Amino acid sequence: MSDLSDVRAPAAAQAPLLSKLFSPIDVNGLRLENRTMMSSIHLNLEEFDDQFERMARFYALRAEEGVGIIVTSGCSPDGPGQFALHGFSLKADDEIAPHRLITQAVHAKGGRIALQIIHFGREAVHGNLVSSSPLKLASSIFKPREMSHEEILALVDDYADCAARAIAAGYDAIELIFSQGFLVHQFLASGTNLRTDSWGGDFANRSRLAVLIAQRVRERVGPDYPVIYRIPCMDLFEGGMTADEALELIGLLKPYGIDLLSVSIGWHDSHTPTIAMVAPRAAFASATRLVRKRYPDLKLCVSNRINDPRVAENLLIDGEADMVAMARPFLADAALVSKARRNAFDEINPCIACNQNCLDYVFAGQPVGCSVNPEAVLPGEGHYPPLAQPLHVAVVGGGIAGMGAALFLARRGARVDLFEESHALGGQLKLAMQVPDKSEFHGTVRYYTQALYEAGVQVHLGTRFGAERLADGRYQHVVLASGCLPRKPDAIPGADAPHVLQYTDVLEKGCPVAYPVAIIGGGGVACDVAKFLVKRRTEQRDAAHAYLRAYNSDGSLAQYLDADTTPAAEVTMLQRSSRKFAMRLGRTTRWIQMGQMERLNIGMRNKLELLSIEPDGVRILDKRTKQEELVPARTVVLAAGHVPRTELVDALAAAGVPYSVIGAADTEGDVSRATNLSSAMGQAYQLAMAL
Missing domain, CATH: 3.40.50.720 (NAD(P)-binding Rossmann-like Domain)
Structure with missing residues (x-):
């Protein structure tokens, strides 16, 4: 039996190592016991009759484990603003009572919770879409209609009414989200606001809706009620807000009391990945630094690709933020905060930013879950009924x-x-x-x-x-x-040749390969092997060059650097079927994979008949051109299924x-x-x- 020497014994009780993260903070009179925020996650529970009971259990479990403040799923102030037909909303007084199920459950566990008020605009999926302009979201089948002047003014009142109902429902704060490509953001950005009236054109007009909502909401909730803003500070979207416009917007909203500013990054259709695994941890903290530089008096919350409380502590220590927002990490582990408090970092189940059961499920209309925590959001999460008999x-x-x-x-x-x-x-x-x-x-x-x-x-x-x-x-x-086990395509003559490897030989055993390489397969594994082979070759060469350059102050090593004529890593993927490469990847990650493949110059060919594997390549018949050819390869890697x-x-x-x-x-x-x-x-x- 293994002694499991690669794991640690449970951490003994001791003072938190993350002293800054676990220091209290006041947000307009609301005392938070630590500086963690569980930011909003859309749970897609609308199809369940007991959605409020399920949300109450979900949030209460995280509150019990010590989250500083929880922000709910996006809650609409009117009908068109709902994500789905029967989406999460607080648009009428008769909805206050079910919301109290949530706040009472959280308060019973000693937690704090804020209601996020949102209008999804063209991001909604119910068909009755409205927006600043009639521009369809690329991934949607619905085209929104342009809101009239009267509808915009009515929406401002709806926001204020929703905020008042949030107080009546027992929420400790509200969050106004003006980012992520939702309705207010659609008004703010020039690329989605093509209006020529007083709600479009220059930034003063495009920001009018955001400012009016802030003004009217503050009038209704009063000066002493905490209002959190989620502001777009790095859009990463063609036609999005500029950095100067983001900073100007903050200045326009300040007179109405920004009690906490949650710095937001990107749109859902940004061409830069913001929450996927390829994005480094805390990759977008520079946006928070920019806001801090202009507005040093504001309390700021940093977000995006932070899944380790030790990373959060570093951001706080460096003064880049006052709080840290994490969303999906609380799907992966409800007890993230309590484990971090007792320094049990190895016991934390980290979010891997795969998007499979969270963001992909949101867009598919399925209840949200988590790849690494299969019980997340389920009614029985955290409960393990004893077996009826010993087993x-x-x-x-x-x-x-x-x-x-x-x-x-x-x-x-x-x-x-x-x-x-x-x-x-x-x-x-x-x-x-x-x-x-x-x-x-x-x-x-x-x-x-x-x-x-x-x-x-x-x-x-x-x-x-x-x-x-x-x-x-x-x-x-x-x-x-x-x-x-890896599948071996025995039907291909030459598959037993010594220069033919399985993908496991490459990834697990580290077998050397000779370039160019042909990979037989077009699924996710084949794509991963292709990236691995290209980057292994270039990273090894680049690391050696960087090391020598660091010690080349006198130029004596220049000849050695110039002598390196290592060719680029030539990799071509060969797929028999005509289907898309990596077709089983989710919609929120496949485009990232394909973009990486293109940037690495990885060849991708499909609709082929593989005739034979020969010493110098793979002989194919292109079914499109009906032409036979030899794809050069000194190594052939099999990644053709299991x-x-x-x-x-x-x-x-x-x-x-x-x-x-x-x-x-x-x-x-x-x-x-x-x-x-x-x-x-x-x-x-x-x-x-x-x-």
Whole structure:
């Protein structure tokens, strides 16, 4: 049995190391016990009759774990402003009572909660869309109509009425969001506001709606009620607000009391990724610095791609902000704050910014969840009902599905043995960690490894689970999470040649490759291998050059630098089908993957017949041109799918031992989806809770 030496024992009680993060702050008389903000996440619970009860449970759990202040999902002040037909709203007095379910639940746990008031404008999905101008969102099937002068004035009143109802409902503060491409932002930006009346044209006119809302809301709530603003300070959008306009807007709003300014970054259709894994942590803190420089008296909240409380502490220490906003990290781990308070950083389940179950689900109209925390937003989140009777379970496979099943079963009281043939846990995630821009997976494997240790799971590394272990009848159930093997396309002549490698040889074993390289496959794994091969070659060369240049002050090394004629990494992907490359990636991340491939000059060819693998390339028939050609390649990498490992199924059936098959080993499901982190974790959780 492994001693799990790669994880730490639970942290002993001690003073928080993050002293700045855990210092109190006052926001217009509202005392917050620490400087963490759970910023708004749209949960997509509208389809449920008990959406308010579910939201109350969701927020109360985070409040109990010590979040400084929670900001709700975006709440509309009128009908057209709702995200969906029956979207979250507070547009009438009879909606106050259900909102009190939320505030009372949060207050019962000692928390603070703000209502975010939002009008989605053209970002809504119900069809009755309005905006500053009749410009359709690129990703929407609905075209908005232009709001009339009278409708705009009525909306200003609706905002003020909604703010008054928020107070009656018990909210501790409100947040006015003027960013992220929603309605007010659509008025502010010249690219989405083409009006020629008093609501369009120069910035004074384009900002009129925002200023009037601020003025009218402050009149209704009074000077002593906390009003938070979410202001666009770095648009990253053609036709968006400039930095000077953002700073001017803040100045226009200041007379109406900005009690806390939450600095916002980007639009949903920005061409610069802002919340995906490719964006470095705290990549956009410079926007907060810019605001601080102009308005040193304002309380500022920094946001975007902050998933580690230690990063948050550094931003506060450096004086770049007074609070730190995190949204999706509280999907990944409801107890993020309480764990950080007791310095248990290894116990935090970090958000990996994959967007799979959060942002992708928002746009798909599905209730939001989390890839790394399959119980997020579910009614039973955080509760593990004890098993009806003692159960000894063997989990075969230490990939993410096996780790998840072992953990959740142990939390229900099962005695669990986890068997992994290799000498490390993580399965496919171990390979993903090697890919550029996917280092966040380290945190997922680290968290689940630590959690297994704490739950008392017996982990057996370097241990094969064979049929002989079933003989003594010790296990009442076996979870087969044995994963998959790379598929070998035997039908291609030459596939056994020595210069042909599997993608696992490249990512896991680090096998050297000779360029140019041809990759057979067009899915997400093939794309990752392509990026890995290009960046490994260029990063190694660039690192060597940078090192020598640092010591080349006298020019003596110039000849050596000039002598490096290493060719560029030539990589071409070959796909038999005509479908899009990486087609299974979500809509919020596929465009990023494709953009990276283009910038790295990776060749992508599809609709091919692969005729043979030859010593100097891959012979193909292009089905479009009907032409045969040789794609040059000194190395060929196979990334053409997976084959589930189910060799134990017959032995389990013969022994009469109850068993379940999950993850990539699940032959009943789509293997390509089962190797997906979100699907694997979801299967693991559902199995454990249903057993």
